[in-house]
Amino acid sequence: AQKITQTQPGMFVQEKEAVTLDCTYDxxxxxxxxxxYKQPSSGEMIFLIYQGSYDEQNATEGRYSLNFQKAxxxxxxxxxxxxxxxxxxxxxxxxxFSGGGADGLTFGKGTHLIIQP
Amino acid sequence: DTAVSQxxxxxxTQMGNDKSIKCEQNLGHDTMYWYKxxxxxxxxxxxxxxxxxxxxxxxxPNRFSPKSPDKAHLNLHINSLELxxxxxxxxxxxxxxxxxxxxxxxxxxxxxxx
Numbered sequence: 001a002q003k004i005t006q007t008q009p010g011m012f013v014q015e016k017e018a019v020t021l022d023c024t025y026d027x028x029x030x031x032x033x034x035x036x037y038k039q040p041s042s043g044e045m046i047f048l049i050y051q052g053s054y055d056e057q058n059a060t061e062g063r064y065s066l067n068f069q070k071a072x073x074x075x076x077x078x079x080x081x082x083x084x085x086x087x088x089x090x091x092x093x094x095x096x097f098s099g100g101g102a103d104g105l106t107f108g109k110g111t112h113l114i115i116q117p
Numbered sequence: 118d119t120a121v122s123q124x125x126x127x128x129x130t131q132m133g134n135d136k137s138i139k140c141e142q143n144l145g146h147d148t149m150y151w152y153k154x155x156x157x158x159x160x161x162x163x164x165x166x167x168x169x170x171x172x173x174x175x176x177x178p179n180r181f182s183p184k185s186p187d188k189a190h191l192n193l194h195i196n197s198l199e200l201x202x203x204x205x206x207x208x209x210x211x212x213x214x215x216x217x218x219x220x221x222x223x224x225x226x227x228x229x230x231x
Contacts (some may be wrong), residue, residue, distance in 0.1 A: 035219070039158075045207060045222035089158055104150055104162035105174050105220060 003027075004092050008106035013082050013115055021068070021111045025091030029053075031097035034075040036066065039089040048090075050112065051075055061081040087115045123208050125183050129229045130198055138193045138226045140208030143176035148172075148213045150220065151183060154205040163206075166191050167213055176219035195228075203230045 003026040013019045025034065036048040051059045051066045059066040067076040079086055089112050093105040121142045124183040130136055142149060164183045165172045171183065180196045195202060208223040 037222075041226050043227075045209075045225075047221070050219065054204065083216045091160065093160075104165050104175075105152075106159075106162070107160040110158050 004055050004094055004106055004108035006092055006111050008111045009109070011114070013113065015084060015115050018079055018083050019079045019113065021079075021092075021098045021113065022091050023075045023077065023092050023108060025073050025092075026029040027073075027094065027096055029096045032065060032094055034066070034068070035093045035095065036064070036075075036077045037093060038086075039091065039110075044092075049077065052075075071080070082115050084115050084117060087113060088112075120208055120221050121208055123206075123223040123226050125226060126224060127227050127229075129231065131231055132198055132200060134198050135194070135196045136198060136228070137195070138206055138208075138228070140191050140193070140223055142189055142208075142210040142221070142223075144210055144221060146221075147188055148210050148211050149185070149188075150209040150211075151191065151193050152207040152209060152222075154207060154225070156204070160207070164191075164193075183216040198228075198230045200230050203228055 005024045007022050016043045032053045033050045038046040038048050049059050049064045049066050051068045058068050063080045065078045089110045091110045092108040095105050124139045148167040150165045152160050153163055154160045163177045166185045169185050182194045184192045205225045205227050207225045209220040211218045211220040
């Protein structure tokens with residue numbers, strides 16, 4: 001069974017500082033994908049970054065990077081130089097083929113990030 | 118152009134009623150999904166459809182039935198609505214076959230059952 005754990009229900013960060021959002025996962029599969037989504041107060045789900053289980057390098061997308069530590073089963077999101085617009089809910093999610101082709105995302109409970117000026 | 122669209126955006130109804138939420142994607146994806154986000158913001162998958170075939174049904178009550186007239190549409194029909202059905206429902210789509218295929222989400226439908 002899949003499980004995603006996000007241990008930080010909420011975080012306050014000063015503008016322009018870097019922030020790390022924690023995510024650990026549990027799977028018995030060798031092949032899986034890890035995703036981060038952002039949900040601002042307007043409600044839409046915005047894809048941020050993806051990391052595959054076989055990717056040797058950490059994923060980066062602009063100010064977002066994923067600190068992937070496979071042995072520890074962690075996939076933390078790092079946001080550099082935070083901005084007020086980064087205030088939102090952030091969800092870590094996992095996808096695998098354990099269901100014999102089923103590929104829905106399993107989500108963590110999310111972290112509510114608030115950037116303070 | 119909107120990639121994944123849902124209608125309506127808001128739905129307020131009485132207990133016991135039957136309602137539908139429509140979803141359309143113009144991305145050419147072969148798989149569509151429904152997720153439920155509860156009042157605590159927890160997102161959980163309800164269904165996925167691939168080539169008109171149900172792949173996942175995560176212990177969802179049979180009052181919920183997905184209907185896909187074609188691969189660009191996946192509608193969610195709910196019978197005998199209950200108070201606990203109040204939530205935000207998200208439709209999403211992706212292309213199967215690769216783990217790194219991003220799921221594109223619709224804007225969500227906020228359902229309130231009174």
